[in-house]
Amino acid sequence: MLTVHDRLRDALSRLENLVAKALTASDMESRRWAETLLPLVTQAKLIARQYGYVVTNPPYMGGKGLNPALKTFLKDNYADVKSDLFSAFVVRNFEMSEDNAQLGFMSPFVWMFISSYEKLRDYLIDEKTITSLIQLEYSGFDGATVPICTYTLANSHLQNLKGSFIRLSDFRGADNQAPKTLEAIRNKDCGWYYTAPASDFKKIPGSPIAYWASSNTIKAFENFDPVCxxxxxxxxxxxxxxxxxxxxxxxxxxxxxxxxxxxxxxxxxxxxxxxxxxxxxxxxxxxxxxxxxxxxxxxxxxxxxxxxxxxxxxxxxxxxxxxxxxxxxxxxxxxxxxxxxxxxxxxxxxxxxxxxxxxxxxxxxxxxxxxxxxxxxxxxxxxxxxxxxxxxxxxxxxxxxxxxxxxxxxxxxxxxxxxxxxxxxxxxxxxxxxxxxxxxxxxxxxxxxxxxxxxxxxxxxxxxxxxxxxxxxxxxxxxxxxx
Known part of the structure; x- marks a missing residue:
């Protein structure tokens, strides 16, 4: 989650050279400080880089699990996505990516629907592109009952691209998830493979990632008043x-x-x-x-x-x-x-x-x-x-x-x-x-x-x-x- 300030990013190469020289200096104190600085400079270079591909399983932690310092950090730096640590990581990974980079995540699928993640959905729909997503069934992992999805995103807004989605909600158990995914990839008429433009999600209040919604269903949201x-x-x-x-x-x-x-x-x-x-x-x-x-x-x-x-x-x-x-x-x-x-x-x-x-x-x-x-x-x-x-x-x-x-x-x-x-x-x-x-x-x-x-x-x-x-x-x- 840490970032490298632009001024420090520009000076990293020069700082790395200074540290390298200090490591060979005859002065013991200079070598000691250089050995201390070297891993920090290396870490800063990794953080400051822009990546073409990112694949990660970000840490999950809701507001109740955050200590005061981390809660304050998210509020100050990632106010729109502070509901959970993983949603802030999604945004941070875009910051570490090149234009048009491809990013892959596995996270709880709550971000797709509930209101506290609406700003994250708006960010992904309006500024980025959801290229693919697989929504696992609740018991998709052996020994655990968790709402998980895995998805790929593009660090650019591709206006006309239809994302590919696989919905495994009807297939209970860990043993079914991989075979049904492969079946959907091979046979797109299987009944659980979908394509949808992100613009359709904006037609539903709250912009849920409801990729399986039919055109008539979307029209109902547009043509009829809500209960409220x-x-x-x-x-x-x-x-x-x-x-x-x-x-x-x-x-x-x-x-x-x-x-x-x-x-x-x-x-x-x-x-x-x-x-x-x-x-x-x-x-x-x-x-x-x-x-x-x-x-x-x-x-x-x-x-x-x-x-x-x-x-x-x-x-x-x-x-x-x-x-x-x-x-x-x-x-x-x-x-x-x-x-x-x-x-x-x-x-x-x-x-x-x-x-x-x-x-x-x-x-x-x-x-x-x-x-x-x-x-x-x-x-x-x-x-x-x-x-x-x-x-x-x-x-x-x-x-x-x-x-x-x-x-x-x-x-x-x-x-x-x-x-x-x-x-x-x-x-x-x-x-x-x-x-x-x-x-x-x-x-x-x-x-x-x-x-x-x-x-x-x-x-x-x-x-x-x-x-x-x-x-x-x-x-x-x-x-x-x-x-």
Whole structure:
């Protein structure tokens, strides 16, 4: 990361000659200083040189691992790429390269997508050229699960060049990576080899390196407003110590929980517990309402004891919203909460006065995961990712009628479980039937409910796919995890 000042670079040859002479001097003190200076001069010459080819695996270290001196150095010298040591190394390597030099790197592929690396992407797209890239699957290295890519860059901006990309995301395991790469090189029609001009990346908000995006997908980003144009997305409450301040609702007396509030002004400052959504497993439409948070006296305990808390956006407390699980190991799913439930860092909120159901249907349709895989194909879906999804306006008030039914069916299903705070009793316990007959009746009802949900989903999925012009890429059939 060190650089050699231009004035010193010009004097290096002369300094090297002086050191060489001093090494043969009869004066012992001169020889001693020359021996000390020689490796420094040699190192300075290596740093000052301009190279035609650079191949490296730069060191990875995020902000939390940097000591104060290194953090300050990156902030002062590489402010636009200070998110990680490797991104600063990428820029530094260009500084050490000749014009039109070729550079090769292996690094985490997070720089391709997440917002903290957007300036690095802009730098590579606008000033340099991504000539090739191979995106490995998460388990691409034996014994490790890491998001890695390997890529080559040109130290010049080649306006019309289409980069070559190989996407190995669908091929699990280290043993598959090399053979599938070679197969793609030999057969460019294999289905995981792509070419794309860098200018296409700029058409997607945040400029992700979404090389597999089709022309129709890119047009959708250009022609439709993003979610943030019509909705407010909030990252939610962060306690900093969930194990201290959160509980499952059934761990305390319900007399100490304030349910069914509609605003922060209704909170009793002497009451301790309030309902909270904290992400959870993959589930659409409604559910995962299991947690409560200690906000007694406006979160007094959190403020006093937590080292890192955020009690933000109080104006949205207990309002209706759509949420998701911020960290997910599968596809993302969205749920609707009519009122009375707080949102959290792990279960953020998207807020609207009267279009929450419509937004939930849009994001739960195949277009939701389709666009989010382009914006940020990682396991961590942030506020900004949701804000950038292209959005189709509700055509009429009547368009939500079936969504209300879908929500009620999903809520009924969730409330049939003892983990729901609205659980009233097992549907198997029915005085009119024996348990065996009640089970048979319940099975028939569940099958009918599942089919009804599936039918409604498919109808809305078809609408959104058609509206965005993605009929050739997406299928209206509901996700296999849903039914």
């Amino acid at each position: 144009k019509n909705y407010t997305v909030s990252p939610g409450i962060r306690t900093g110590k969930d194990e201290w301040f959160l509980r499952f609702w059934f761990e305390v007396s319900t007399d100490n929980i304030q349910f069914n509030l509609s605003s922060a002004s209704q909170m009793d400052i002497n009451n301790k517990w309030f309902p909270l959504h904290k992400g959870g497993d993959y589930r659409k439409w409604h559910g995962n309402c299991e947690h409560i948070i200690d906000l007694k006296n406006e979160g007094e305990s959190i403020k006093d004891k937590s080292p890192d808390f955020r009690l933000r956006d109080k104006k949205f407390y207990f309002k209706q919203y759509v949420s998701w699980s911020r960290i997910s190991s599968s596809d993302i799913a969205f749920r609707y909460y009519p009122k009375g439930v707080l949102f959290s860092d792990a279960g953020p909120g998207v807020f609207s006065e009267d279009e929450s159901l419509w937004l939930m249907a849009a994001l739960n349709s195949p277009i939701g995961n389709h666009f989010l895989r382009l914006i940020n194909p990682t396991l961590n879906y942030q506020k900004k990712d949701i804000e950038l999804v292209p959005y189709v306006q509700r055509p009429s008030d009547e368009a939500c009628s079936k969504l209300e039914e879908l929500f009620k069916l999903s809520k009924f299903d969730w409330d049939a479980s003892e983990t729901s705070w609205d659980f009233l009793g097992s549907p198997l316990i029915n005085n009119e039937y024996k348990v065996e007959n009640a089970y048979e009746k319940l099975t028939v009802e569940y099958k009918s409910t599942t089919q009804k949900i599936k039918s409604i989903e498919e109808e809305y999925n078809s609408f959104f796919i058609t509206a965005l012009g993605l009929q050739e890429e997406l299928c209206a059939s509901p996700h296999p995890l849903d039914h």
